[in-house]
Amino acid sequence: MIVCGDDGLAHRLAAELRGVYAEQVTLVVPPSGRRVRRPVAGRARAASAALLDRVVSAAAGRAGTGGAEPAPNDQVVEATEVTEAVLTEVGADRAAALALVYDDDETNIRAALTARRLNPRLRLVLRLYNRRLGQHIEELLDQTAAVASGDGQGGAGLDASTTVLSDADTAAPALAATALVGTSKVVQTEGLVLRAVERQPPRPGEVADPGLCTLALLSATSNDPAGADGSEGSGEHGPQLLPDEAAVAAATGRGTVVLEQVSYSGPSLPAGRGGVPPFASLFSRRLRWSLAGLVACVLALAVGLMIVADEHPLYATYVTLLDLFGINDPAFHASTARQVLQLLSGLVGLLLLPVLLAAVLEALGTFRSASALRKPPRGLGGHVVLLGLGKIGTRVLTRLRELHIPVVCVESDPDARGMATARRLRVPVVLGDVTQEGVLEAAKIHRAHALLALTSADTTNLEASLYARSVRPDLRVVLRLYDDDFATAVYRTLRAAHPFALTRSRSVSHLAAPAFAGAMMGRQILGAIPVERRVLLFAELDVAGHPQLEGRTVGEAFRAGAWRVLALNTSPPGGRRGEAELPGEERVPASGLVWDLPPTYVLGPGDRVVLAATRRGLAELLGRRRRERSGA
Numbered sequence: 001m002i003v004c005g006d007d008g009l010a011h012r013l014a015a016e017l018r019g020v021y022a023e024q025v026t027l028v029v030p031p032s033g034r035r036v037r038r039p040v041a042g043r044a045r046a047a048s049a050a051l052l053d054r055v056v057s058a059a060a061g062r063a064g065t066g067g068a069e070p071a072p073n074d075q076v077v078e079a080t081e082v083t084e085a086v087l088t089e090v091g092a093d094r095a096a097a098l099a100l101v102y103d104d105d106e107t108n109i110r111a112a113l114t115a116r117r118l119n120p121r122l123r124l125v126l127r128l129y130n131r132r133l134g135q136h137i138e139e140l141l142d143q144t145a146a147v148a149s150g151d152g153q154g155g156a157g158l159d160a161s162t163t164v165l166s167d168a169d170t171a172a173p174a175l176a177a178t179a180l181v182g183t184s185k186v187v188q189t190e191g192l193v194l195r196a197v198e199r200q201p202p203r204p205g206e207v208a209d210p211g212l213c214t215l216a217l218l219s220a221t222s223n224d225p226a227g228a229d230g231s232e233g234s235g236e237h238g239p240q241l242l243p244d245e246a247a248v249a250a251a252t253g254r255g256t257v258v259l260e261q262v263s264y265s266g267p268s269l270p271a272g273r274g275g276v277p278p279f280a281s282l283f284s285r286r287l288r289w290s291l292a293g294l295v296a297c298v299l300a301l302a303v304g305l306m307i308v309a310d311e312h313p314l315y316a317t318y319v320t321l322l323d324l325f326g327i328n329d330p331a332f333h334a335s336t337a338r339q340v341l342q343l344l345s346g347l348v349g350l351l352l353l354p355v356l357l358a359a360v361l362e363a364l365g366t367f368r369s370a371s372a373l374r375k376p377p378r379g380l381g382g383h384v385v386l387l388g389l390g391k392i393g394t395r396v397l398t399r400l401r402e403l404h405i406p407v408v409c410v411e412s413d414p415d416a417r418g419m420a421t422a423r424r425l426r427v428p429v430v431l432g433d434v435t436q437e438g439v440l441e442a443a444k445i446h447r448a449h450a451l452l453a454l455t456s457a458d459t460t461n462l463e464a465s466l467y468a469r470s471v472r473p474d475l476r477v478v479l480r481l482y483d484d485d486f487a488t489a490v491y492r493t494l495r496a497a498h499p500f501a502l503t504r505s506r507s508v509s510h511l512a513a514p515a516f517a518g519a520m521m522g523r524q525i526l527g528a529i530p531v532e533r534r535v536l537l538f539a540e541l542d543v544a545g546h547p548q549l550e551g552r553t554v555g556e557a558f559r560a561g562a563w564r565v566l567a568l569n570t571s572p573p574g575g576r577r578g579e580a581e582l583p584g585e586e587r588v589p590a591s592g593l594v595w596d597l598p599p600t601y602v603l604g605p606g607d608r609v610v611l612a613a614t615r616r617g618l619a620e621l622l623g624r625r626r627r628e629r630s631g632a
Contacts, residue, residue: 001017001023001025001026001097001098001099001520002087002091002095002097002099003099004029004098004100004101005028005100006029006102006103007103008482008507009167009508009512009513009516010027010099011509012509013101013509013513013520016517017520020514020517020528020535020615025075026077026090026091027075028078028082028086028090029076030080031078031080032078075090082100082102082107082111084114087114087118092118092122093119094119097122097125098115099126099516099519099520100115100126100127101125101127102127105129108126108128109126109128112126112137112162113141116141116145116148120144124141124161125162125163125164125165125516125520126138126163126165127164127166127516128164128165128166129168129391131166131169134164134166137164138164141162142161142162163519165515165516166395167516168391168394168395169395170511170514170515170516171392171508171511172399173399174511175392175396175452175454175480175506175511176403177195178506179405179449194260194261196215196258196260196531197259198218198255198257199255199256199257201254212260213259213566213612214257215241215256215258215531215536216241216243216531216536217239217240217247217251217254217256217257218255218256218257218531219238219239241531241561241614242560242561242562242617244558247560287355287359287362290355290358294348294351294355298317298321298324301320301341301344301345304337304341305319308338309338320345323349324345324349324352328342330342376443380406380428380447382447382448383407383408383448384400384405384407384408384449384450384451384452385440385443385448385450385451386407386408386410386454387410387451387452387453387454387464388410388411388416388455388456389413389416389419390418390454391417392454393409393411393418393455396454397422401425401427408427408428408443409422409429409430409443410439411429411431412432412434414431430442430443434455434463435463440468440471441471445468446471448472448475450475450476450477451465451468451478451479452479452480453465453477453478453479453480455480458482458483458486461479461480462490465477469497473498477494477503478503478505480506480508481507482508486507487505487510491503514527514528515527524539524540525539526539526610536612536614537612537614537615537618538566538610538612538613539610539613539618540569540608540609540610540611541609542607543604543605543608544605546621548621549565549603550603550605551602551603551604552602553600553602553603554597554598554601554603555599559617561617562617562620563611563612563621564613565603566609566611567593567595567597568607568610570593593610
């Protein structure tokens with residue numbers, strides 16, 4: 001495997017390939033003098049700045065021990081630019097996969113075109129921010145590989161596949177799940193977000209909920225050091241991946257890892273009235289009182305004319321309105337009382353003109369505001385406060401709304417890229433700097449379920465999290481930090497300060513690396529979930545061509561400790577994962593996954609299944625022979 005990049009994602013991806021999939025990795029990075037560390041931007045107040053200094057010192061003390069440093073077994077090549085000569089030097093012509101994760105789209109595209117020319121069968125993974133361009137590039141490179149291999153849509157399609165990913169898209173499901181259920185151990189497929197949950201052994205007389213399925217049995221004892229950390233040398237006391245029903249029934253007193261679908265059961269945002277604000281909100285309170293006073297004056301003048309002229313009430317009101325708008329004849333020969341009433345009506349008419357003009361202007365302004373942004377409704381609670389509508393925040397907002405979770409956004413830039421998405425999804429937005437007083441209060445942080453701080457400034461995220469903690473100590477907080485070591489140090493500090501509150505500090509590279517690693521292993525990899533010190537992989541496979549699955553029942557296809565069929569994907573091939581992320585779609589289509597497959601269901605050649613597997617089990621299914629590290 002070859003990984004080329006210029007930031008923390010490249011190092012994290014190399015560590016993921018080595019640690020989870022036991023692959024041999026060559027890392028191509030810029031020369032040391034040209035590596036620019038992203039500055040920690042943003043404004044912080046005295047309290048957050050002091051904490052930030054302590055955290056940075058802690059992170060600096062851990063330099064060389066974090067995930068950003070390459071392992072000794074990795075081959076590291078320094079190159080200013082990924083040219084044909086560099087790709088040849090690192091062995092792109094004989095590599096299995098190449099990941100191009102530079103921060104610049106053009107650099108990744110140029111290197112991908114060169115690599116595809118050198119090795120048509122090379123599996124490519126590109127990091128691109130422009131998703132529309134990425135789709136075209138993906139089709140172009142796949143077509144180039146098919147033409148070069150000479151078999152069109154033949155068997156080379158999988159090995160020579162091209163996958164275009166965005167770190168924002170891949171990190172969004174984990175951030176959304178962390179805000180909802182407090183864990184980032186999630187896998188996304190067909191519009192669903194699944195999580196692995198560790199459950200303690202049931203008490204006597206209790207029956208544990210099996211969830212969608214039982215993925216693993218945890219270590220049998222915490223007294224044995226080998227069993228406690230779940231190493232593979234623990235034997236029968238260590239974790240058991242994909243156990244059968246008999247093993248689960250016999251494993252009394254052992255915790256389990258079960259698979260659940262991430263869902264939200266709290267309150268939802270009010271449905272509203274089709275985007276039209278209520279009549280009372282069109283006018284300010286002062287203007288409403290002015291209009292009411294003028295209406296009272298008109299009624300008083302009509303009553304006075306009815307008494308003076310002894311006219312019918314309707315006729316008296318009609319004449320009063322004529323006098324009010326100045327379209328009635330002067331009352332030259334009428335009584336003095338009638339003339340006084342006409343003069344008063346004219347005066348009220350002069351006062352009515354500016355009030356009507358103010359009402360029109362205010363109503364237009366209210367409609368304009370209502371069409372652009374919504375305010376948090378009264379009585380809202382149990383929602384998620386999302387800070388920042390940039391690249392990451394926009395993707396997370398979409399994921400949260402797909403799960404029907406109420407969200408209130410806070411953004412300081414009215415032209416941020418996510419404002420259009422928030423307007424389309426009719427999500428309330430508070431415009432303002434989150435570091436200023438009253439902004440988080442306007443987002444009703446005191447009644448929120450969780451806070452997601454996803455701005456591009458680390459100190460802004462940190463300050464908002466600290467302030468939210470002071471308002472509500474038990475609030476669930478998830479903050480995005482650029483540097484992985486810095487995020488770890490912040491997490492430890494906040495956990496020590498608030499031991500009973502759930503705090504998660506994550507870097508985007510940490511959350512995005514598993515998806516990029518899975519794509520390098522093949523498009524069928526959906527993700528990986530750690531179970532103590534072992535790993536479960538989730539994959540989507542076509543049954544055709546796999547004798548271990550084709551023609552067998554679901555029960556017969558299950559091999560304990562190796563793989564297990566979880567669900568049948570009934571959606572058409574054109575609706576696979578990734579297409580629901582296209583711009584302009586407001587909701588993801590219904591999932592085509594069928595989970596309650598009977599053990600007697602026969603898997604046919606036209607079926608596509610989602611399964612969980614160990615590394616060795618998936619390698620056997622795919623017919624691969626991977627290198628295994630000694631002792632693994």
